[in-house]
Amino acid sequence: MSFISNQPLTKLNIFSGRGIQMRTFHITWLTFFFCFVAWFGIAPLMPLVSEQLHLTKAQKGNVAIAAVSATIIARLIIGRLTDKYGPRKIYTWLLVICAFPVIFIGLADSYITFLLFRLGIGVIGASFVLTQFHTSVMFAPKIKGTANATAGGFGNTGGGATQILMPLIAAGLVGAGWVSQADSWRYAMIFPGVMLLVMAWLYWKYTKDTPAGNFDELPQTEKGKKENTFLMAAKDYRTWILTVAYAACFGVEITVDNFAASYFHDNYKASLIFAGLLASVFGWINIFARALGGIVSDKVGNKFGFNGKVSLLAILLLLEGAGIMLFANSRELVMAIMMMFFFGLCLKMANGATYSIVPFINQKAVGSVAGIVGAGGNVGAMLIGFLFKSMPYSEAFLYLGGSVFATGVVVMAVRLMSKKTESGEVVNAEEQQTGQSLVMQRVAINK
Numbered sequence: 001m002s003f004i005s006n007q008p009l010t011k012l013n014i015f016s017g018r019g020i021q022m023r024t025f026h027i028t029w030l031t032f033f034f035c036f037v038a039w040f041g042i043a044p045l046m047p048l049v050s051e052q053l054h055l056t057k058a059q060k061g062n063v064a065i066a067a068v069s070a071t072i073i074a075r076l077i078i079g080r081l082t083d084k085y086g087p088r089k090i091y092t093w094l095l096v097i098c099a100f101p102v103i104f105i106g107l108a109d110s111y112i113t114f115l116l117f118r119l120g121i122g123v124i125g126a127s128f129v130l131t132q133f134h135t136s137v138m139f140a141p142k143i144k145g146t147a148n149a150t151a152g153g154f155g156n157t158g159g160g161a162t163q164i165l166m167p168l169i170a171a172g173l174v175g176a177g178w179v180s181q182a183d184s185w186r187y188a189m190i191f192p193g194v195m196l197l198v199m200a201w202l203y204w205k206y207t208k209d210t211p212a213g214n215f216d217e218l219p220q221t222e223k224g225k226k227e228n229t230f231l232m233a234a235k236d237y238r239t240w241i242l243t244v245a246y247a248a249c250f251g252v253e254i255t256v257d258n259f260a261a262s263y264f265h266d267n268y269k270a271s272l273i274f275a276g277l278l279a280s281v282f283g284w285i286n287i288f289a290r291a292l293g294g295i296v297s298d299k300v301g302n303k304f305g306f307n308g309k310v311s312l313l314a315i316l317l318l319l320e321g322a323g324i325m326l327f328a329n330s331r332e333l334v335m336a337i338m339m340m341f342f343f344g345l346c347l348k349m350a351n352g353a354t355y356s357i358v359p360f361i362n363q364k365a366v367g368s369v370a371g372i373v374g375a376g377g378n379v380g381a382m383l384i385g386f387l388f389k390s391m392p393y394s395e396a397f398l399y400l401g402g403s404v405f406a407t408g409v410v411v412m413a414v415r416l417m418s419k420k421t422e423s424g425e426v427v428n429a430e431e432q433q434t435g436q437s438l439v440m441q442r443v444a445i446n447k
Contacts, residue, residue: 006212010140012147021138024207025147028134029154031091031199035127036158037165038102038192039067040254042118044163044261044276045170045185049114052182059111061389064258066118068381071125075378076230078126079133079371083229086209086216087134091127095200098124103193106186124196125254125378131155132370136359137210142298145309145356149294152355153286153348159257160283162192163276171273229365230372238361239369241310241414242354243376248317248407249350251380252324252400255388256282256344258381263393268333278337285344293352301356307415309357314412316350319343321405328397343401 009021016022042049050060081090101120108114132148139147169191170184179187209215233239260279264270270278293316300308323343330336354373361369388396 008138008140008211009147010143012139012143012150014150020208021211024134024138025151027199027202027207028131029151031095031203032127032131032151032155033158033161034192034195034199035095035098035124036156037162038098038196039121039124040159040257041102041162041166041189041192042105042121042185043067043258044166044272044279045188046262047265047272048170048182048185052185053108053111053114055111055114058389059115060262061385063115063118064255064388065382065385066115067122067258068125068254068378068385070119070122071378072375072382074123074126075129075371075375077371078129079233079367079369079374080230082130082133082367082371083365086214087130088204088207088209088214091130091134092200092204094124094127094130095196095203099193099196099200102196103190105189106183126371126374128152128155129367129371129374132355132358132374133367134207134209136366136370141360142302144359145294145298145301145352146291147294148355148359149297149352150291153288153290153294153352156253156286156290156348156351157284159253160280160286163257163261163280163283166192167273167276227364229362229368232362232365233368233372236361236369238357239372241411242357242361242369242373243379244407245313245317245350245411246354246373246377247380247383248404249320249347249354250374250377251384252320252347252404253344253351254377254381255384255400256340258385259388259393260340264333264336267394268336270333281337282340282344285341286348289345289348290352293349294356295352296349297353297356306357306360309353310411310415313350313353313357314408314415316346316353317408317411318405320346320350321401321403321408324401324404325398326401328394328401 009019012025013022017026046060046063049055055063078090078094098121101117102124105114105117105121108117131151135147135151136144166188170181170188173179173184173187174181210218212218257279260282261272261275264278265272265275297309297312300312304311320343323339323346327336327339327343330339355370358369358373359366384396384400387399390396391399
């Protein structure tokens with residue numbers, strides 16, 4: 001097996017931890033899981049925060065917007081830095097830096113200070129770019145979509161886990177008699193912050209930038225640093241198609257992560273823990289749905305090429321939009337839960353389908369493409385945040401569903417206008433198997 005030890009894997013065996021590729025895969029998704037817990041750990045505790053800090057609905061909307069707006073710039077910057085310096089260094093530093101606002105948000109004593117801490121925590125959302133980059137370079141082209149979607153999906157389950165985990169931690173602190181219920185949210189947030197530091201140590205010690213070694217060990221790295229990968233990514237119109245699409249799926253996902261518990265608490269009179277449990281259903285769908293989107297997209301791409309993948313993405317967006325509109329019109333709690341599961345399934349499959357396409361836009365600028373598209377998700381979330389701030393949640397969901405449906409129509413229309421292949425595009429199974437990844441180019445030069 002030693003002769004393939006420095007090559008991207010052609011198969012994904014999630015039950016294996018052998019080799020730098022699979023070790024990196026598991027550490028990457030687990031790290032992203034705790035990043036998600038840290039990013040949205042405060043969301044299910046917002047009723048406690050709101051009561052103690054006397055937040056208005058508008059102020060809570062601003063807090064939700066802050067949580068995603070900082071991620072926009074962070075993802076753009078992190079994408080470029082990852083192309084230059086590699087995911088190992090950048091991920092480690094990101095985790096260390098972001099641990100501080102997570103741990104110290106408990107010191108907030110007013111709306112303004114809480115808003116600033118929430119803004120700082122939002123930077124951890126850039127971890128997604130690193131996760132997708134690192135998975136992309138560890139696996140061969142024909143399996144990239146599946147690997148990316150699986151890692152992203154497993155990591156995104158942190159959004160569901162935190163809806164249950166954080167209220168339980170807060171309740172446990174109160175039950176032990178260590179803190180009052182009013183202050184429990186302050187101390188509960190120490191846990192995800194500490195976990196970021198633990199994962200930073202694991203990431204630095206047990207991962208490498210590529211199957212062939214770290215960027216510092218590869219001669220091609222110096223040449224790569226001279227290229228402006230951000231401009232390379234930005235000049236390709238397909239990057240922006242995926243950016244809009246990702247705004248309509250992942251942008252919706254993190255909006256629901258932010259508002260679901262409050263929505264069920266306010267509209268259906270659910271208790272804090274029960275509302276968190278219901279909201280967690282949406283997050284836990286990630287454990288299989290995002291991976292399913294990547295798997296199906298890879299199979300469609302092998303048979304129908306690049307446009308086949310885009311067609312699948314458009315169909316998923318259309319179904320997602322219809323599901324959100326039905327969710328908004330649900331009068332009974334059971335129907336609301338069913339519709340949330342349906343549109344959540346389509347949404348998370350769309351996430352996976354989007355990032356099964358990303359690695360093939362430009363293989364010299366995977367990090368920058370991932371960063372721009374990822375930032376698009378947060379732009380979508382920020383805009384949706386203004387929508388939820390200005391009107392009742394049920395009405396906001398209705399308009400949101402219509403917007404997502406319209407995005408699906410646009411993506412399908414743009415696909416129909418795409419007749420030619422362009423640089424970096426993988427259009428069929430044969431090209432996927434023979435096309436070299438950026439890692440393989442570096443390995444060849446190294447040899």
